[in-house]
Amino acid sequence: MKLDILAIVAHPDDAELGCSGTLMREKQQGKKIGIADITAGELGTRGTAETRSQEALIAGAVMQLDVRVNLGLPDGFFENTRKHQLEVIRTIRRFRPSIIITNAPSDRHPDHGRAAALVRDAAWLTGLRKIETTWEGITQEAWRPTQVFHLIQDRYLEPDFVYDITGVMEQKIQAIRAFKTQFDVSGSDAEPATYISDPAFLESIIERAKMFGKMIGVRYAEGYKTDKIPGITSFDSLVQIVT
Numbered sequence: 001m002k003l004d005i006l007a008i009v010a011h012p013d014d015a016e017l018g019c020s021g022t023l024m025r026e027k028q029q030g031k032k033i034g035i036a037d038i039t040a041g042e043l044g045t046r047g048t049a050e051t052r053s054q055e056a057l058i059a060g061a062v063m064q065l066d067v068r069v070n071l072g073l074p075d076g077f078f079e080n081t082r083k084h085q086l087e088v089i090r091t092i093r094r095f096r097p098s099i100i101i102t103n104a105p106s107d108r109h110p111d112h113g114r115a116a117a118l119v120r121d122a123a124w125l126t127g128l129r130k131i132e133t134t135w136e137g138i139t140q141e142a143w144r145p146t147q148v149f150h151l152i153q154d155r156y157l158e159p160d161f162v163y164d165i166t167g168v169m170e171q172k173i174q175a176i177r178a179f180k181t182q183f184d185v186s187g188s189d190a191e192p193a194t195y196i197s198d199p200a201f202l203e204s205i206i207e208r209a210k211m212f213g214k215m216i217g218v219r220y221a222e223g224y225k226t227d228k229i230p231g232i233t234s235f236d237s238l239v240q241i242v243t
Contacts, residue, residue, distance in 0.1 A: 001067060004031035006097035008088060009151070010115035011041040011075070012056040013179045017205060018151035019101050020063055021165025021172045021222050027064050028168075034067030035060065036091050038115055039075035046191045047181025059178035062171055067095060076111060080118040088122035090133045093140040100148045105225060108154040116150055120227070123148045150225040152208075159223030161230070162212045169209065169220040176202065 005026055007015040015023070015035045023033045037056065040049035047055075053070070060068045071087050078084050092100070102119035103112040125131055127144025134140060152159060165172065177183055182196055195201065212221035232238065 001032065001095060003034045003067060003095040003097045005099045005101065006034045006036060006067075006092070006095050006145075007101040008036045008038065008091065008115075008119045009101075010038050010078075010103055010109075010111040011044070012037045012052045012070075013041070013059070013176065013182055014103060014112070014151070014153070015101070016059050016063075016172070016175045016179065018103075018153055019222055019224075020059075020175045021168050021209070021220070022101070022163045023065070024063050024168040024171055025163070025165055032066045033063070034065055034069075034095060034097075036095075037068070037070045038073050038078060038088075038118075039111070040070055040072065041075055043075040044182070045194045046197060047179075051181050052179065055179045055181065059175040062175040062178060078111075078114065078118065080114060080121060084118060085122045085125060086131075086133060088119055089126040089131065090135055090140065092123060092126045092145065093133060093143050094135050096143045098146050100145045101224075102148060102150060104151050104153040104155070104157060106155065106157075112151075112153055120148055147226065147228060147230065150227075152223040152225065156208075157223075157225055159212065159215075160226045162215055162221040162223045164213070164216065164218045164221050165209065166213065166219040166221075169206075172209075173202075173206070176205070 007019055009015050027033050041052045042049040073084055100123055103115040105116045106113045123145055127142050129142040209220040212223045213219050
């Protein structure tokens with residue numbers, strides 16, 4: 001299946017927190033969307049790889065993803081090396097997205113910056129036809145996405161652009177809450193509290209969306225960084241809601 005947009009991120013729930021609104025808005029416009037989780041998040045303090053896999057399926061249903069896969073690289077220990085680059089290259093060539101969304105270039109969690117570098121480099125290398133990869137025994141063709149965009153995650157980064165997600169903010173929160181082991185802190189929960197399980201963390205996600213929305217005169221938005229300047233063919237592309 002060819003996708004229009006593929007989020008390739010370090011952990012299950014990274015895409016939900018950072019770009020689920022964008023993915024859902026693009027889905028509403030007829031685009032094919034998907035997520036490739038680099039790891040199963042098995043080192044997370046709360047939950048297990050198995051529970052997070054089930055939660056990812058639920059979240060994917062909320063977002064109406066066309067595809068969700070897990071690359072199975074080691075949480076906390078994947079590297080920007082040839083071996084792991086080839087795994088990402090296979091995934092990109094398998095789905096041939098025009099746009100890739102990946103983690104923040106630097107962040108509180110070291111996996112995020114490392115994933116950003118891994119995906120950025122693989123997204124370039126995947127266009128080189130002399131790099132040979134196969135999928136299910138079939139030789140893959142070279143494919144290079146048009147754009148690679150980076151999430152803005154825990155640490156604030158000044159966005160290069162923001163995307164209006166006002167119409168799907170409730171679904172975004174629903175997709176995040178699908179990861180109950182990470183964000184549902186109930187009285188019967190015996191697992192230890194974490195930085196992200198504190199209700200204040202989810203509140204900060206909502207407040208960040210409000211702040212990004214205010215920048216363009218809408219209620220909620222998601223922000224992105226980009227190394228490559230997006231081009232336009234008409235000034236109409238820059239028209240915003242009048243404030």
